Amino acid sequence: MYRIIVLNPGSTSTKVALYEDDQKVFSETIDHPAKDLAVFPNIVDQLPYRKEIITKTLKEKGVDPSTADAFSAICTGLLPMAGGVFEVNEKMYEHGQIGPGSKHPGNLGPLLAKDFAEEFGGRAFIVDASSVDEFEEEARMTGFVELFRTSRGHPLNQRAAARRYAVDCQKAYEELNLIVAHLGGGISVSAHCQGKMVDTVDSTRGEGRMAPTRSGTAPLADVIELCYSGKYTKKEMLTKVMKTGGWTAHLGTSDAREVEQRIEDGDRFAELVYRTTAYQIAKDIAAMASVMKGKVDAIILTGGVAYSEMMVNMLKERVEFIAPVKVYPGEFEMDALAAGALRVLEGREEPKSYTGEPVFPGFDVIYKN
Incomplete structure (x- = not known):
């Protein structure tokens, strides 16, 4: 049985959940008062605050993060990329900090997943980022x-x-x-x-x-x-x-x-x-x-x-x-984040690697150069 902690940072709240395989053990929405967030000049500056409050919530629920096989998070604000499950690498972490696509609390998703995985063990994933681009x-x-x-x-x-x-x-x-x-x-x-x-x-x-x-x-x-x-x-x-x-x-x-x-x-x-x-x-x-x-x-x-x-x-x-x-x-965002991580853990899907390069370079590059 795989244990997956799911992380979903939003504009005024953070959702955290624990799944055992595809079964939800608990899900909690942590509200962030506007006055608490107002002290952070940039979204990335909220990272320690959100980590602390997630850790506190897990402790209150009796969940030891070191027992998790994976941390799976929502992801926004990256450059256009393929769909599917990505294992958070250094380039994704870097882009999560700067938000090259947009600056949104979802930028914190890959940062939270990787920070928790490095501190407690396990793997860090994001699933079907908002910037999925598979256009013809x-x-x-x-x-x-x-x-x-x-x-x-x-x-x-x-x-x-x-x-x-x-x-x-x-x-x-x-x-x-x-x-x-x-x-x-x-x-x-x-x-x-x-x-x-x-x-x-x-x-x-x-x-x-x-x-x-x-x-x-x-x-x-x-x-x-x-x-x-x-x-x-x-x-x-x-x-x-x-x-x-x-x-x-x-x-x-x-x-x-x-x-x-x-x-x-x-x-x-x-x-x-x-x-x-x-x-x-x-x-x-x-x-x-x-x-x-x-x-x-x-x-x-x-x-x-x-x-x-x-x-x-x-x-x-x-x-x-x-x-x-x-x-x-x-x-079904929380379920989808857990399901994506589970597909990788069970060997049913290979995780992709974020390159930081847009999937489409432009018609000039393809046809005119």
């Missing part, structure tokens, strides 16, 4: 010479839901063609083609459909006019795209339960916003079906909004003609 070349090109698309989304939870479906239908994830839609504060829709995420439409930076807190796409020329209208600063525009767009802009809330209550109370505009979101998600799902030339085994809905029967039914009505719709509501 056709998915990367845009009409701007200066810009190409990179993968952004929810690979950890998307792959966890996809693997659950694979188990349920007694097939390997690597054998299936799946469309997975993560429905949360942000929404991403991805094509999973025989184990690789070959295309993703993600609302984080303004693609695809609107989401509870994100604008999604809009006519580009009109967006440029808005940027230069003098009404908004660059920071304000980015906030509208990534934090206060979508439902938040139209309805003043990002809570699906509140939106549905308004609909039940007769709010026709709230119903329009909800219907429009489903309409736009369905268009993204259909686009991913074309990526796989219509050969789709299933459409999987996951994330918090997948608990909504209203949203699920709206989507089924529009996309069930493509493939069966399977619903795995909620998030």
Whole structure:
């Protein structure tokens, strides 16, 4: 039996859990008051604080870290990389400190895993980092010479839901063609083609459909006019795209339960916003079906909004003609982190090594040099 300690640092909390093989022994969410975090100038400066509080929590639970075979952590902010399980090496540790992709508390994941492994023994892993990028070349090109698309989304939870479906239908994830839609504060829709995420439409930076807190796409020329209208600063525009767009802009809330209550109370505009979101998600799902030339085994809905029967039914009505719709509501990040480590410990998967080099160097490098 393998013992795996799972670490998931977030913006205002850290989740820690112990698994014995694939069974969760306990899971705890440690909240961090804003005043405690405010004293740290940079995210990386929080590392000793988070280590101490995790160690204290494990002690309170009667867990000796030296009995762990592995420490498995969430990971964000690294350069684009392949999916799967990575063993934390020095280059990953270095990049976790500087956040070359973005600066987010998830940068602390590989640092925590490696520090605990070095202090107590065991191995340090990260699983399906947020920067997983397995795009086909056709998915990367845009009409701007200066810009190409990179993968952004929810690979950890998307792959966890996809693997659950694979188990349920007694097939390997690597054998299936799946469309997975993560429905949360942000929404991403991805094509999973025989184990690789070959295309993703993600609302984080303004693609695809609107989401509870994100604008999604809009006519580009009109967006440029808005940027230069003098009404908004660059920071304000980015906030509208990534934090206060979508439902938040139209309805003043990002809570699906509140939106549905308004609909039940007769709010026709709230119903329009909800219907429009489903309409736009369905268009993204259909686009991913074309990526796989219509050969789709299933459409999987996951994330918090997948608990909504209203949203699920709206989507089924529009996309069930493509493939069966399977619903795995909620998030499975902790389970996915433990499962990835377990696959390596049991010898079912070889861990990858982080090189610190982007998986795609650019079209200029490939075709023009």
